[in-house]
Amino acid sequence: MDIVIRNGALITGDGKAFHKRATVYIKDGRIADIHIGSAGTSDEIAARTIIDATGCIVIPGIINAHAHGCICGPSMPSGSPPLSADDIAYFRNRHLLQGTTTLLNVCGLAMADEVYSDGVRHQIDIRVSTAHTLKNIQAALAVDGRGLSVPHLSATIDEMLASGAVALGEVGGGQTLGGGAQDYRFIPEAVLRETGIEATPETARRLKDAVLGRFLDQAGGMSESVLEDELDRAGLSPHVTTERIREIITRSVMPSVALSLDGFDEIAEEAERVGYPAIFHNAAPSAKRLSAVVEKHPNARIVAGHNNHPSFLPDEAVSIALDLRSKGAVIDVSTLDCINTQWRNDAANLDALIDGGCVDTISTDFAGGHWDGLLEAIHRMVRKEQLSAPAAVALATGNVAAVFPQMAGDRGLIEKGKRADLTVVDHVNLSRVRHVVIDGCVAVRNGVPV
Ligand SMILES: [Zn+2]
Known part of the structure; x- marks a missing residue:
């Protein structure tokens, strides 16, 4: 065997299977075998690399x-x-x-x-x-x-x-459909060119919503007084009129939509x-x-x-x-x-x-x-x-x-014959990545890229 990963728990990627203890055998870039339970010692000795996954869960890459x-x-x-x-x-x-x-x-x-x-x-x-x-x-x-x-x-x-x-x-994007990239890049660039002032992404998003509405159909665009308040809040009032900010934002966002x-x-x-x-x-x-x-x-x-x-x-x-x-x-x-x-987004919609x-x-x-x-x-x-x-x-x-x-199609599941792409994570905190194997080669060992 090229690599044996032993003593870890195993999640196979099919949405259901969880094994408390398993050994994964890797040869020639593929998953050669999987044993549920403890590993046989002769197999371990025959492997070029042994990864001890004690305290970890082995999941597909x-x-x-x-x-x-x-x-x-x-x-x-x-x-x-x-x-x-x-x-x-x-x-x-x-x-x-x-x-x-x-x-x-x-x-x-x-x-x-x-x-x-x-x-x-x-x-x-x-x-x-x-x-x-x-x-x-x-x-x-x-x-x-x-x-x-x-x-x-x-x-x-x-x-x-x-x-x-x-x-x-990707069809469409935050750049071409008035999304995030307009907020963090294109609108701030346009405002900077016009006023010399750096607008934050939050300011850009609020101004965009005030001018064009959430659906970019202007139907949700807000009244003149709301826009004036947003300019005040952003410290832009002395530098740009409401009429001009409407032009700047519309010109940045709408041509590609x-x-x-x-x-x-x-x-x-x-x-x-x-x-x-x-x-x-x-x-x-x-x-x-x-x-x-x-x-x-x-x-x-x-x-x-x-x-x-x-x-x-x-x-x-x-x-x-x-x-x-x-x-x-x-x-x-x-x-x-x-x-x-949680700089610009929160998890409410995801939840x-x-x-x-x-x-x-x-x-x-x-x-x-x-x-x-x-x-x-x-x-x-x-x-x-x-x-x-x-x-x-x-x-x-x-x-x-x-x-x-x-x-x-040849990966994503820990099954015999699949490409050997595996990630070994801490069983208490699944976001802690300890080892990564890609195409049958160790790519991260103990948290360090190799
Ligand atoms: Zn997108």
């Missing part, structure tokens, strides 16, 4: 199917310039130390060969998705697009899938045609369109992303998820920064969805680089007795593999 910032190509659905090599390395390592072994970077407009174009590979199996359709590219260009060059602009979904993309999307929503139809049609799963940005401005698209394309595998988006109210998040699920969509939630960081029993998978998304790890969310669910440990772990392992067969 975490599969994160909605992340950003981990590839070297254009970033985000806005086709923005690539992140710095330092940021990319840091983000990848954070995911690894959070127990992730497979990661789908859903920025959507990078080429498949731009995952590692810095020449530095990484232990995590990082994959890309594709959103290369006319409207999605136009939406990117309307809000930014400075990271896009000829290959990105001319690529097709078929070419991308042939060259290694494993899913479609209609294009991005039209992109929903294009991607759903493509998903139905090619048979790959497609990830959609679900938030207040896009929920209605997403529901219509799911209904119109019953044979497309549509993943509704971050159903706990902060633009929803908790009850609304649940009723939207139930509606989408009844029509056949997969319901994903994202940790965002709502587990331990409502978990308690409502309407979550299929969990991912991190990006949250401006402040995302919390999936195991932090899983540990919280178990501690709050919302879900059993096997059911919570399945949200980030077996369930994800079932939704994304092209990316993860």
